[in-house]
Amino acid sequence: MPTASGLTTRGPRNLLRQIREAMAGGGPAQERLDLVVRIIAQTMVAEVCSIYLRRASGELELFATQGLNREAVHNTRLSPGEGLVGEVARVAEPISLSHAPSHPNFSYRPETGEDPYHAFLGAPLLRGGRAIGVLVVQNQSARRYDEDEIEDIQTIAMVLAETVASGELMGLDELRDVEVAPHRPERFKGQKFSDGLAYGHVVLHEPPLPPEKLLADDTPLEEERLKAGLEALKANIDAMLDGSQGLSGPSFEVLETYRMFAVDRGWNRSLEEAVRSGLTAEAAVDRVRNEHRARFAKARDPYIRERLHDLEDLANRLLRVLAGDRPGERDLPEDTILVARNLGPADLLEYPRERLKGLLLEEGSAASHAAIVARALQIPCVGRMAGIRDRLSEGDLVIADGETGEAYLRPRPDVLEAVQARLDLRSKRQAEFARLRDTPAITLDGKRIQLLTNAGLAVDLDNLDQTGAEGIGLFRTEFQFMVSEELPRLDAQTNLYRKVLDTAGDRPVTFRTLDIGGDKVLPYLEAEREENPALGRRAIRLGLDRPGLLRLQLRALLSAAEGRELRVMFPMIATVDEFRAARELVDVECAWARRRGRSLPSLLRVGAMIECPSLLWHLDALLPLTDFVSVGTNDLLQYMFAADRTNPLVSDRYDPLSPPALRALAEIQRKCAETGTPVSVCGELAGRPLEAFALLTLGYTRLSAPAAGVGPVKRMCLSTDLGQAQRAMTSLLGLSAGSIRNEIESLARKLNVVL
Structure with missing residues (x-):
């Protein structure tokens, strides 16, 4: 009875080298497969070695064996979950048994002739966390396979999975309907993040490793590369936590988690053992990531699943350190549809805009930074598509439907034809x-509506002329901070604001001061952990707590607007005292500039965003202090309904077109009209024709929409008899329904409003 395999005695490198030589040899695929199982059986001192591959039906078919009856090859098929082989595929983890027939999942197949074999060791062939097959070794004696042998068979299974899926071991014709990767047409339902429609070829944000990089030629060199990569990764994370380096993306709490995992002995040891087994450093990271993905993906506990995300991102960062490349340097197809689990705004902006046609995300929300950037770039984006990344391969044809919130994977020709017709x-x-670009937005009964656009990126400045917007109603200044590796200096801020004003020309621009905090944490700013960051120290609260940061921005704005009109708006004002304190900082900076003989704006207007419900009952005190106000419907409504708009579990628990929301908006407009305070709406509602129609009926005549929404909203305005619509809307506000969306839409249709 063997007590230790030859593999563990000599190490797996020799075996991997023999497998590589067998794969590279000539001859039919079946002969090469048969040679591979013979090599594995001999080296692992096993009487049986078998390879099962998953068919498109889900069945696992015996493709090659050493030790079982040859007649069973391609004739033995196990239903999904059947037998021990099916159980290995289901749990996506190795199973080791000293007496397999006594296991409740054991399934006897007489045609295989496996009666004499008691010891069983099976490992899944994993691709993207999904088992595409199973590798099995068996022995007659009731022995236990040790940890080294289990580790070795996992390494072999990983190499086999990559080489089979790549077609290196078997040609695609020979694989027939083996599901090494999904290949059938599929339809995925998600959530609309950015409107639009596109089709093209898949580019995975974290691409799979090419097979030639799996096996190491120089194992000591790969050990050194892994060690250096881990040290660089840890130093990078420490620098972000210390505030000496800035990268956009994760919050302070997440970075702490990264550091915890990065120094975790178990994770580091798993990587080191994988490299010592004969893999490259990159392949070792990919293998350990696959194992964690398969293990954590089945967990029901949300906390455990979040740890998978942490490990995924950590592995991705390590792969980038090892590769030393950036997404923007990759060779992308002309019609790229980017697929990712999630993205930060800086990650998305690294891809060339001219090649990027669509974006599909497994996670995120319509209010996430990636979604906001996608809307600014006018790229269709669909999110909350769990599992889609593992159902796609690089180069697959896919449709990103931002109109319906769907994706079509490997679509049929008739579906493509329908999409082309819609395009x-x-x-x-x-x-x-x-054609309507230069046409003023005047309703049928002569009411002038001012349509502006939201901005925050350089590309938004180009959209200003293309859309015909009359100005920028909301310039999000935080994007410059989020994509920078360090706190932008005074001259960098000044240059950006001057460029915005130069591009706008005579058109008004409203700059919103930094709206960071909450989910928008800058790693180079020291941050404290908060239990509820959305209700914590963010936006103007952070600016007032760190007046140096806010004063630096105000100084840049005043300098950039020299001799021109400047409109500055403070976000998330919750009390009148907060606005007073913020306005005093403006006065302090103006006085500072005068003392030094510097020119100031020819006209300075200071406003507040109304996005905290507390102001609804204090508008009489706030409005006289302001030059203008803007309603931020995104935050105002999420706070009103106590439902986080970034949380898909509750984001649909309220409808903006419901009596409570509309009455609050109507009250703000009425108070502003009484005091003569200019008011606009700059939330997402302003860019949707139906919601914008409702805002017009409430009396709003100044809307700031995303660039893609300016044209549709202008068309709606031109087709509206506002007087008629306002009279009909009065009765709808008295309804007790949870949502009156259908009633408002029926009213618009009745009045022939083009939505």
């Missing part, structure tokens, strides 16, 4: 919007 229709609509 042609969208082109016609875009042409119509382009």
Whole structure:
């Protein structure tokens, strides 16, 4: 009875080298597969070695064996979950048994002739956390396989999974309907993050490793590369935590978790053992990531699943350190559809805009930074598509439908034809919007509506002319801070604001001061952990707590607007005292500039964003202090309904077109009209024709929308008899329904409003 395999005695490198030589040899695929199982059986001192691959039906078919009956090859098929092989595929983890027939999942197949074999060791062939097959070794004696042998068979299974899936071991014709990767047409339902429609070829944000990089030629060198990569990763995370380096993305708490995992002995040891087994440093990271993905993905506990995300991101960071490349340097197809679990705004901006046609995310929310950037770039984006990344391979054809919140994977020709017809229709609509670009937004009964656009990126400045917007109603200044590796200096801020004003020309621009905190934490700013960051020290609260940061920004704004009008707006004002304190800082900076003989703006207007419900009952005190106000409907409504708009579990628990929300908006407009305070709406509602129609009926005549929403909203305005609509809306506000969306839409249709 063997007590230790030859593999563990000599190490797995020799075996991996023999497998590589067998794969590279000539001859039919079946002969090479048979040679591979013979090599594995001999080296692991096993009487049986078998390879099962998953068919598209879900069945596991015996593709090669050493030790079982040859007649069973391609004839033995196990239903999903059947037998011990099916159990290995189901749990996506190795199973080791000293007496397999006594296991409740054991399934006897007489055609295989496996009666004499008692010891069983099976490992899944994992691709993207999904088992595409199973590798099995068996012995007659009732022995226990030790930890080294289990580790070795996992390494072999990983190499086999990559080489089979790549077609290196078997040609695609020979694989027939083996599901080494999903290949059938599929339809995925998600959530609309950014409107639009596109189709193209898949690019995975974290691409799979090419097979030639799996096996190490120089194992000591790979050990050194892994060690250096881990040290660089830890130093990078420490620098972010210390505030000496800035990268956009994770919060302070997440970075602490990264550091905990980065120094975790278990994770480091798993990587080191994988490299010593004969893998490259990159392949070792990918293998350990696959194992964690398969293990954690089945967990029901949300906390455990979040730890998977931490490990995923940590592994991705380590792969980037090892590769030393950036997404923008990759060779991308002309019609790239980017697929990722999640993205930060800086990650998305690294991809060339001219090649990026669509974005599919497994996670995120419509209010996430990636979604906001996608809307600014006018890229269709669909999110909350759990598992889609593992159902796609690099180069797959896919449709990103930002109109319906769906994705079509490997679509049929008739689906592509239908999409092309819809794209042609969208082109016609875009042409119509382009014709309306210079047409003033005047309703049928002569009411002038001012349409502005939201901005925050350089590309938004180009959209200003293309959309025909009359100015920028909301410039999000935080994007410059989020994509910078360090706190932007005074001259960098000044140059950006001056460029915005130069591009706008005579058109008004409203700059919102830094809205950071909450989910927008800058790693280079020291942060304290908060139990509820959305209700914590963010936006103006952070600015007032750190007046040096806010004063630096105000100084840059005043300098950039020299001799021109400057409109500055403070976010998340919750009390009148907060606005007074913020305005005093403006006065302090103006006095500082005068003392030094510096020119100031020709006209300075200071406003507040109304996005905290507390102001609804204190507008009489706030409005006289302001030059203008803007309603931030995104935050105002989430706070009103106590439902986090970034949380998919509750984000749909309220409808903006419901009596409570509309009455609050109507009250703000009424108070502003009484005091003569200019008011606008700059939330997402302003860019949707139906919601914008409701805002017009409430008396709002100044809307700031995302660039893609300007044209549709202008078309709506031109088709509206505002007087009629306002009279009909009065009765709808008295309804007790949870949502009156259908009633408002029916009213718009009745009045022939084009939505």
